[in-house]
Amino acid sequence: MNIPDFLAVGLIDLPWWGYVVVTLALTHITIAAVTIYLHRAQAHRGLDLHAIPSHFFRFWLWLTTGQVTKEWVSIHRKHHAKCETAEDPHSPQIYGIKKVVTQGAELYRVESRKPETMEKYGHGTPEDWMERNVYAAFSWQGVGLMLATNLILFGPVGAAIWAAQMTWIPFHAAGIINGVGHYWGYRHYTVNDTSTNITPLAFWIGGEELHNNHHAFPTSARFSMRWYEFDLGWLYINILSFLGLATVKKVAPRPRFDMEKLVCDAETLQAVIAHRYEIVTKYTRTLKSTCAAEINRLRADGVAPALTSLREGKAVKHFRQWLKIEADQLTAEQRRTLNETLQHSSVLETVYSFRQELAKLWERSTLSKEELVAKLEDWCRRAEATGIAQLQQFSRQLRSYA
Secondary structure, three states: OOHHHHHHHOOOOOOHHHHHHHHHHHHHHHHHHHHHHHHHHHHOOOEEEOHHHHHHHHHHHHHHOOOOHHHHHHHHHHHHHOOOOOOOOOOHHHHOHHHHHHHHHHHHHHHHOOHHHHHHHOOOOOOOHHHHHHHOOOOOHHHHHHHHHHHHHHOOHHHHHHHHHHHHHHHHHHHHHHHHHHOOOEOOOOOOOOOOEOOOEEOOOOOOOEHHHHHHOOOOOOOOOOOOOEEHHHHHHHHHHHOOOEEEOOOOOOOOEOOOOOOOOHHHHHHHHHOHHHHHHHHHHHOHHHHHHHHHHHHHHOOOHHHHOOOHHHHHHHHHHHHHOOHHHOOHHHHHHHHHHHHOOHHHHHHHHHHHHHHHHOOOOOOOHHHHHHHHHHHHHHHHOOOOHHHHHHHHHHHOEO
16 A cells, blocks of 8 residues: 555545444444443442453543543442432533533533542542553543544544544433433333433443433442343343353342232341332332322312312322422422322322331331331231222232242
């Protein structure tokens, strides 16, 4: 190859679609490095990685993002600890969805400059010679080396490939997951934040699309929770495990049921606490028709105007939403409307009060296991004595958790 040809196309000459494939392949390796190494292994300790993939991922992230492991891990752990509060580094509820999607990388940089965040949340991250003297000391020289490599291999089009690599993680991880993943999508678990699953087929961002599942079970190395959900990152982890290059430490428990159980015991308590977010969601779904029928009765009687002035479907949706969240998360207006509604309906008051009591079971850390089991059994016994058929059904299912 002569010099003019080399300057025009680089060492590798491809058709246009070949450059697209190369770009997608390179950016996908970066996605895999983020979700497997930074997120599941380093931030949450859901798995241990062998030195070979661990060092490869660190090197690759240095080339394609300039990210320092301690910074990324610290910021992500703080996000979980302070989720949806003013201290959350990148909450769309605080900063707005537009800012998080379009300026998520800048929010990351602002938080990375806070020494207190690094000190409090960065424990356990690599501090070896390479981390201190290369990755952390020359964090942006890596992306310069990536640019030079792309230009040598692909010529001027290598700059475009490099630009895509540099924007891939800021847009998809910092923008889409941190933004859209707390703004739009579906939810399996009623966690105390706005996290959502963007799509059940989670392959474009390596499984990170299943964000609500992750917030329900943060330390789980597997993000998929339903038969129809696909977590590409979990597939890669299984391949690494098969090759002896990864060891899975934690996965989210699958609920098991023993329909012959008639009394709550220690196993019931343990299962209820482990699956508490799913149980809150099931409670809301189970009592849906009971709440809808009672709200329709209030509408017909013309009472509780703040709620019954809404369209039927919207009124039911409002009450179900109040069942999902904790009482202290309600706004003053929501609390006023709720109290007015409960005053006019003993059924809704019972449904709501039992929901609040249920949540207190896993909040009472000072009680012994025996005391908590007794309170759970008492809750089930009183629920079955209410005469509300769907509440009785839910109580019987709760006893069956094993």
